[in-house]
Amino acid sequence: MSDTTRASRQSRRGFLQALGAMGAAAVLPGTAEAAARREELATLHDLSRCIGCGACVTACRETNARKHPNPQKPFPKMLPNRVKVSDWSERRDVTDRLTPYNWLTIQSISVEHAGRTHEIHIPRRCMHCQNPPCANLCPWGAARKQADGIVRIEDDACMGGSKCRSVCPWMIPQRQTGVGIYLDLLPSLAGNGVMFKCDRCYDRIEQGQLPACVEICPLEVQKIGPREKIVARAHELAERMGGYLYGETENGGTNTIYVSPVPFEKLDAALDADTAQGRPHLGPAPDRLGLEQKLAWAFVAAPLAGLAAGLRAGRKKDA
Amino acid sequence: MPKPVAARWFRIVYGLSVAALAISGMAQMPIFKRYYLADIPGLGWLAHYFVTHHVHYFAALPFLGITIYAFVRYLRDWRRGMRLSALGLARALVVGVLIASGVLRVLKNRPDLFFGPALVQALDFVHLGAAVLFGLLVLAAVLARRKPYLVASAAAGSGGGAHLG
Incomplete structure (x- = not known):
């Protein structure tokens, strides 16, 4: 049996075990098969169920603790000195924002809508975009998208230049100085650490397990499944509750879809988000690689034009 | 000239x-x-x-x-x-690699086409490496005063050169 086949069977068995353990509530039908086929999986967050208990935050931190950075100090002197050190190693317990040690944070707000007050808690982490700018524009291929829809940063290849954060509509990745490959290259002149963010527990998924935040949630706020089924379920849920969606079309489509009883414009206005400080917004997010997609056809037309011009020029000369 | x-x-x-x-x-x-x-x-x-x-x-x-x-x-x-000079041939080959890897990167930026992480990383490094090599070859051509891609072939016998660009 090949490794792939074995992994697929293991993955399917693991998902079926998780399915049984959780009463099938968090895992949509077809998930095991989709995982075995390495198809994109997405998550659905029913914000009407979340009470902001923080169990997902704790589970994420504990499960992924071994992936968290352990920086070498003192940090290399940065040249030029406009390059700021980003050190969260003395503030590892911060949970009210995204940091290299906290890949999931909960934003809690109270907001009026349709004549009543809603207490809304929004678990925030990487949206795992379908066409992620971080992965497409990383100059080193360190940020990457997997076939199963997970977008993650390979810490062995990341230089910590934070381009991924700059191009992310929600500025999700967070930098820790003093770790990574840049220390072995030109630590003062190039790079500044490693970028960290949610990897949707890719290693647990490979083992056929659920992401820690999905598995731990006592209120089953999250569901995981093949993207098209998650989208369909999200629309059903929104219709049932008279709710609203976020994440289906944002940035061209993501694999994290929120359903809320309150419009996201209101949530975003009430959030007082500070996206650049690890507290992401819930506002509009146009497709950041939209122009690149539109221009792709031109890369077929340009060589054809060159070919035609070359043939025509040659013919004119022959004539 | x-x-x-x-x-x-x-x-x-x-x-x-x-x-x-x-x-x-x-x-x-x-x-x-x-x-x-x-x-x-x-x-x-x-x-x-x-x-x-x-x-x-x-x-x-x-x-x-x-x-x-x-x-x-x-x-x-x-x-x-005419024939390609040694530096012209080297630059032309590197340009071919740049174009091939560049076009693949353009395709990669479309959401409907999936490239595995290892392939993407390989493309990144091939494209970057080819760009650096192209720069070095251009520098060598300038320093050696052998900028032309094309030179007269032995059969033509002139021994001169001609610019492509």
């Missing part, structure tokens, strides 16, 4: 597109802001990744078009009595 075989418009488009590709390509690494180059008046755009990415795309189109044009002209016309 050998007479160029390519028209003046060709050499201008080639030179401008190569310059734009080189600058916007380097700007894909987070270096222009770090090293104050984007602080120079008029160069602030170099710190904006999407602006430089779009410039890279728009500069790649004429570069791709005229490279194919030159390839066709070489096969049909220019190779009669």
Whole structure:
């Protein structure tokens, strides 16, 4: 049996075990098969169920603790000195924002809508975009998208230049100085650490397990499944509750879809988000690689034009 | 100075597109802001990744078009009595690698086409490595005063050279 086949069977068995353990509530039908086929999986967050208990935050931190950075100090002197050190190693317990040690944070707000007050808690982490700018524009291929829809940063290849954060509509990745490959290259002149963010527990998924935040949630706020089924379920849920969606079309489509009883414009206005400080917004997010997609056809037309011009020029000369 | 075989418009488009590709390509690494180059008046755009990415795309189109044009002209016309110099051949091969890896990167940026992480990383390094090599070959050609891609073939017997660009 090949490794792939074995992994697929293991993955399917693991998902079926998780399915049984959780009463099938968090895992949509077809998930095991989709995982075995390495198809994109997405998550659905029913914000009407979340009470902001923080169990997902704790589970994420504990499960992924071994992936968290352990920086070498003192940090290399940065040249030029406009390059700021980003050190969260003395503030590892911060949970009210995204940091290299906290890949999931909960934003809690109270907001009026349709004549009543809603207490809304929004678990925030990487949206795992379908066409992620971080992965497409990383100059080193360190940020990457997997076939199963997970977008993650390979810490062995990341230089910590934070381009991924700059191009992310929600500025999700967070930098820790003093770790990574840049220390072995030109630590003062190039790079500044490693970028960290949610990897949707890719290693647990490979083992056929659920992401820690999905598995731990006592209120089953999250569901995981093949993207098209998650989208369909999200629309059903929104219709049932008279709710609203976020994440289906944002940035061209993501694999994290929120359903809320309150419009996201209101949530975003009430959030007082500070996206650049690890507290992401819930506002509009146009497709950041939209122009690149539109221009792709031109890369077929340009060589054809060159070919035609070359043939025509040659013919004119022959004539 | 050998007479160029390519028209003046060709050499201008080639030179401008190569310059734009080189600058916007380097700007894909987070270096222009770090090293104050984007602080120079008029160069602030170099710190904006999407602006430089779009410039890279728009500069790649004429570069791709005229490279194919030159390839066709070489096969049909220019190779009669001419041959690629050693540095010309090396640059032409590297340009081929740059175009192939660049087009694959363009395809990769579409959501409907999936490239595995290992392939993406390989493409990144091949494209970057080819760009650095191309720069070094251009520098070598300039320093050796052997800029022409094409030189007269032995059969033609003139021993002179001719510019492509």
